[in-house]
Amino acid sequence: MNHRHETGFTLIELMIVVAVVAILLMVAVPAFNDQVRRSRRAEAMNALESMALRQEQWRANNPRYGTLAEIPAGVSQYYAFTIEEATAANFRMRATAIGAQVADTNCAFLEIDRARTRIPADCWQR
Secondary structure, eight states, X not given: OOOOOOOSOOHHHHHHHHHHHHHHHHHHHHHHXXXXXXXXXXXXXXXXXXXXXXXXXXXXXXXSOOOTTTSOOOOOSSEEEEEEEEOSSOEEEEEEEOGGGGGOGGGSEEEEETTOOEESGGGGOO
């Protein structure tokens, strides 16, 4: 008797491996994307904090807080920075999500003012 023993993968084994990989990707990709969005958001928060410091430095030498032309904004391909208010008594700045960061729907914008009020508060949690 001549028995042949073939080695290799069957189609069913290959399909099981593909299904397992697909399930892992369904879990891993959204978690990865969420971490990327959080990282970009942290960069925007740092830029706003830096701008707030520059506002205080500007106000020490001027009768009012600075406009965007006077206070350099953060540079980001994921957020647009604006100074919404700049008076003698207050400033309010905003970072609005752009590009790929628009998918961060719960935190589509971040704001900070002179009193360091951070809006939305839950987005500023690190």
